[in-house]
Amino acid sequence: MASIIERTLASGEKRYQVIIRRKGYPTETASFPRKTDAKRWAKTIEAAMIENRHFKTAQSRKHTLEELIDRYTEEVLPTKGRHGKAQQTQLMWWKTELGPYLLCDLTAAMITTCRDKLQAEVTYRKRKRSPSTVNRYLAALSHAFSIAIKEWEWISDNPVAKIRKPKEPQGRIRFLDKQEIQRLLNACHCQPNRFLYTAVALALSTGMRQGEILNLRWKDIDFNRKQLVLHKTKNKERRTVPLASMTQQVLRELAAESHPEHGLVFAEEKADRPANFRKSWEKALREADIRDFRFHDLRHTAASHMAMNKATVSEIAAVLGHKTFQMVKRYAHLSEAHTRSVVESMNERMFETEEEEDEPESVATCGEVLWRSAA
Numbered sequence: 001m002a003s004i005i006e007r008t009l010a011s012g013e014k015r016y017q018v019i020i021r022r023k024g025y026p027t028e029t030a031s032f033p034r035k036t037d038a039k040r041w042a043k044t045i046e047a048a049m050i051e052n053r054h055f056k057t058a059q060s061r062k063h064t065l066e067e068l069i070d071r072y073t074e075e076v077l078p079t080k081g082r083h084g085k086a087q088q089t090q091l092m093w094w095k096t097e098l099g100p101y102l103l104c105d106l107t108a109a110m111i112t113t114c115r116d117k118l119q120a121e122v123t124y125r126k127r128k129r130s131p132s133t134v135n136r137y138l139a140a141l142s143h144a145f146s147i148a149i150k151e152w153e154w155i156s157d158n159p160v161a162k163i164r165k166p167k168e169p170q171g172r173i174r175f176l177d178k179q180e181i182q183r184l185l186n187a188c189h190c191q192p193n194r195f196l197y198t199a200v201a202l203a204l205s206t207g208m209r210q211g212e213i214l215n216l217r218w219k220d221i222d223f224n225r226k227q228l229v230l231h232k233t234k235n236k237e238r239r240t241v242p243l244a245s246m247t248q249q250v251l252r253e254l255a256a257e258s259h260p261e262h263g264l265v266f267a268e269e270k271a272d273r274p275a276n277f278r279k280s281w282e283k284a285l286r287e288a289d290i291r292d293f294r295f296h297d298l299r300h301t302a303a304s305h306m307a308m309n310k311a312t313v314s315e316i317a318a319v320l321g322h323k324t325f326q327m328v329k330r331y332a333h334l335s336e337a338h339t340r341s342v343v344e345s346m347n348e349r350m351f352e353t354e355e356e357e358d359e360p361e362s363v364a365t366c367g368e369v370l371w372r373s374a375a
Contacts, residue, residue: 002019002020002042002043002046003020004016004042005017005019006035015031016031016033016034018032018038018041020045020049022046028045060103060104060156061102061104062102063102064099064100064101065094065095065098065099065100065103066095066100068103068148068154069092069094069099069144072091072144076147087140090140090141091140091141094114094137094140097117098110106159111138112163112164115134115163118134119166131166131167131169134165135166135168138163141160142158142161145158173300173330173331174293174297175297175304175305176290176297176298183290185197185204188201188280188281191277191280192280193275193277193280194257195254195266195277196277196281197250198254198266201247203298203299204298204302205243205247206243206319207303207320209233209234209296210295211232212230212232214266214274214275216266218255221243221265223248223251226242227243228243229241234321235323237321239321241319251265281295299320302319302320303331304331307331313329316331
């Protein structure tokens with residue numbers, strides 16, 4: 001129940017002190033120059049207490065964004081794996097910009113101003129941040145707010161959720177054609193680095209990410225079942241990857257000249273850590289006359305050739321390890337010819353039933369298609 005006490009200061013000015021005591025809540029006090037303001041505040045706080053909203057409101061007056069980020073960095077970031085370092089950098093930017101502000105004072109307008117600054121700033125690389133990078137900064141802060149809402153009960157609203165996010169351009173699709181695949185494999189085979197050819201062949205034939213390849217261990221490869229198992233994936237789910245015959249062959253050849261006791265398939269000579277073949281990769285690209293191409297684009301190449309080989313979106317997603325079809329839909333246009341052939345076949349069978357039906361064409365695996373291309 002709220003009580004309002006009228007007090008007269010030494011200057012003769014009147015002040016109205018509000019005291020609210022309610023079971024289960026700390027005593028709340030505030031002072032106002034007008035009685036109407038005191039009554040309005042008391043009514044708001046009591047209503048929040050009744051609806052169980054007051055605790056979070058009170059906590060937001062006690063903690064700053066700096067305190068939130070510090071706690072998040074200490075308790076949550078260590079669980080984020082390899083992404084934690086990037087998120088820490090992003091959160092430090094927010095800490096510099098808005099750290100001293102109380103959580104209750106942070107508004108969507110303030111976040112919007114910072115969003116615009118993120119877009120306009122020139123980084124140490126002497127270029128502006130891309131829309132996707134700005135969105136990663138916003139996502140890092142948004143998740144910190146979400147933890148503060150759900151687990152710590154410091155705040156009740158997420159101001160980041162109220163603002164517009166920069167529109168990201170459609171993801172790039174750079175993939176190699178058959179001739180480029182042949183030139184690249186030949187150039188990789190000629191490099192002194194003994195890992196490069198096998199790593200590139202594995203990426204082309206399976207669509208595996210570079211990190212998945214570098215962290216692959218010999219114990220994860222089952223030559224009898226013609227597959228390998230990935231335990232450390234981007235979406236943190238175990239994934240089984242089929243191996244084409246030629247892919248098995250190059251892996252067996254590498255095993256014959258490697259040291260399986262090191263554990264990692266692509267390990268440095270004297271340490272159980274991933275090998276570095278960046279310079280050899282760049283040299284192979286130059287020798288193959290392939291431009292504007294990254295190692296990750298080998299994954300796009302695998303997916304694109306699967307699409308052109310009549311694989312469905314769900315099949316491509318399963319091979320690449322995507323949880324949703326959103327990322328895979330970018331390859332859909334490559335299978336438009338297949339879609340047209342399906343419609344034509346359906347019409348032929350519907351309206352020309354007298355014709356003999358063709359035998360269904362089997363769909364080759366990703367590895368088979370690419371090795372056939374490079375043959």
